[in-house]
Amino acid sequence: MKEVIGQTQTDRRSLGSTTAKWWSKTEGKEKRDMNIDEIRNKEDSTRVQKAVQQPQQGQWTKWDTAIQRSLTWNDIWNMAPLRISFLIKSVYDLLP
Incomplete structure (x- = not known):
């Protein structure tokens, strides 16, 4: 796919400062690498x-x-x- 698209610039280095290895022009071990x-x-x-997504997914676990719930003794006595x-x-x- 990179051979079809060509070499794209992804950082601040100037154009042409890096050389690209083309998969079709390599052989053997270099192709595997x-x-x-x-x-x-x-x-x-x-x-x-x-x-990056994990901290967002775990937000519900924070206290x-x-x-905050305030229980009185009357509330406790009337509970099941x-x-x-x-x-x-x-x-x-201790919940399973």
Whole structure:
């Protein structure tokens, strides 16, 4: 694909300051190395994209946006036993 598009400028270096290796003009080990480098670059960019997305996906796990709840003894006495059990286990991080 790069041979069809040609050499594109991706950084601040001046045009023509780098030489491109064309896949069709190489042979043997050099061709294999170019394939490996291309696959490695694609996988690296995929990993970077995934790493950038992870902090956004984990925002719900932070306690900054959690609603503060104040329980009185009357609230606790009027709750169902399973709900009390759930609240206690959630406070002590014992939920399955």
